[in-house]
Amino acid sequence: AEVKKIAVIAGDGIGPEVVAEAIKVMKKTEEVFGLSFEFEHGLFGGIAIDEKGTPLPEDTLEMCKKSDAVLLGAVGGPKWDNNSKELRPETGLLGIRKALGLFSNIRPANVFDCLKEASTLKPEVLEGTDLIVVRELTGGIYFGEKFRREGENGQEAVDTCVYNVAEIERIVRQAFEIARTRSKRLASVDKANVLETSRLWRETVNRLASDYPDVEVEHVLVDNCAMQLLRRPSSFDVIVTENMFGDILSDEAAMLTGSIGMLSSASLGEGAFGLYEPVHGSAPDIAGQGIANPIATILSVALMYRLTFGYHEAAEAIERAVKEVLDAGHRTGDIAVDKASAIGTTAMGDLIVNTVRK
Ligand code: NAD
Ligand code: IPM
Ligand code: MN
Numbered sequence: 001a002e003v004k005k006i007a008v009i010a011g012d013g014i015g016p017e018v019v020a021e022a023i024k025v026m027k028k029t030e031e032v033f034g035l036s037f038e039f040e041h042g043l044f045g046g047i048a049i050d051e052k053g054t055p056l057p058e059d060t061l062e063m064c065k066k067s068d069a070v071l072l073g074a075v076g077g078p079k080w081d082n083n084s085k086e087l088r089p090e091t092g093l094l095g096i097r098k099a100l101g102l103f104s105n106i107r108p109a110n111v112f113d114c115l116k117e118a119s120t121l122k123p124e125v126l127e128g129t130d131l132i133v134v135r136e137l138t139g140g141i142y143f144g145e146k147f148r149r150e151g152e153n154g155q156e157a158v159d160t161c162v163y164n165v166a167e168i169e170r171i172v173r174q175a176f177e178i179a180r181t182r183s184k185r186l187a188s189v190d191k192a193n194v195l196e197t198s199r200l201w202r203e204t205v206n207r208l209a210s211d212y213p214d215v216e217v218e219h220v221l222v223d224n225c226a227m228q229l230l231r232r233p234s235s236f237d238v239i240v241t242e243n244m245f246g247d248i249l250s251d252e253a254a255m256l257t258g259s260i261g262m263l264s265s266a267s268l269g270e271g272a273f274g275l276y277e278p279v280h281g282s283a284p285d286i287a288g289q290g291i292a293n294p295i296a297t298i299l300s301v302a303l304m305y306r307l308t309f310g311y312h313e314a315a316e317a318i319e320r321a322v323k324e325v326l327d328a329g330h331r332t333g334d335i336a337v338d339k340a341s342a343i344g345t346t347a348m349g350d351l352i353v354n355t356v357r358k
Contacts, residue, residue, distance in 0.1 A: 070276065
């Protein structure tokens with residue numbers, strides 16, 4: 001097959017640990033499916049601040065731009081938590097999403113039957129749950145003007161939330177297209193009872209809905225959505241929402257799968273190019289211990305194969321291998337009911353690698 005260039009930016013904390021397992025799985029699929037990848041590694045996040053004085057060095061961004069897809073671990077940690085905005089790892093993450101035009105963040109929460117016991121929710125509540133959060137990724141309060149000022153009662157901080165119609169349209173259209181390929185139900189989540197950006201969001205969804213008469217649209221206020229996700233998660237199929245609501249709701253949705261260590265993501269623009277990363281962060285509390293769950297990152301590779309490369313067979317093989325390994329009872333600590341029997345990051349990665357087959 002054609003050689004595909006993969007930019008690897010492993011980042012901080014458990015980032016490098018989980019990315020190493022994902023690369024092992026990719027190498028196995030090279031053998032099994034005749035795929036061919038060229039991996040190039042770049043500094044990113046806190047480690048890039050330490051070594052280059054900036055969370056997103058120019059050469060790292062260039063490497064990503066020249067690649068066919070980006071594999072990202074996670075960034076951040078206590079070491080950089082009191083840094084100024086420019087010297088925060090998270091600023092690099094927002095910067096790379098913006099610079100690569102990745103406005104659409106797809107976060108599927110697939111519930112593996114055998115992991116129902118790992119969730120804090122009752123198994124019967126999880127029955128039939130299979131949803132996707134489509135999160136707007138380059139707008140809203142994350143990217144609005146931010147500043148401090150002196151107010152009448154001392155210092156004030158300001159974060160502004162801005163959305164224009166074009167930004168809303170492109171993400172909502174993607175969500176409609178995804179809904180079309182699934183159960184044809186779209187929940188648009190907003191706070192239109194309070195926020196002007198949400199009222200524009202809702203108007204835009206309603207206008208676009210006429211282009212997708214086959215999709216049934218429901219508007220859900222974000223507070224209610226947070227509650228319904230725990231009450232009857234199976235009632236949702238595709239959820240589309242703005243940047244910050246999507247951030248929060250996707251972590252909540254992670255618990256439907258049993259652990260944040262299970263949730264994969266794809267960040268896309270208009271074309272096939274994409275950045276793939278687990279939804280979780282750098283998990284400083286368990287970093288360096290070799291116990292992080294690599295499945296979120298491994299499943300992100302399956303998303304990469306499907307959405308950027310069209311390697312459907314290999315994507316299915318990865319997902320099947322993950323399912324088989326879980327069905328056989330293997331668990332990292334985060335999804336283990338019996339914590340004493342938990343295995344580590346590389347052991348889980350090895351099991352999945354050894355289970356990938358045609
Ligand atoms: P987190 O997702 O890193 O961790 C939350 C909890 O989940 C922790 O207890 C952690 O141990 C656990 N966890 C996360 N991933 C796991 C995995 N793969 N296996 C097992 N357990 C896992 O969120 P946080 O603690 O709020 O943030 C830590 C740092 O990560 C912060 O600096 C934050 O800004 C950053 N962060 C980065 C990203 C990213 O790079 N995309 C995402 C979220 C948070
Ligand atoms: C995520 C993370 C990031 C976000 C942070 C680290 C900037 O929480 O990818 O979900 O809020 O987008
Ligand atoms: Mn998040």
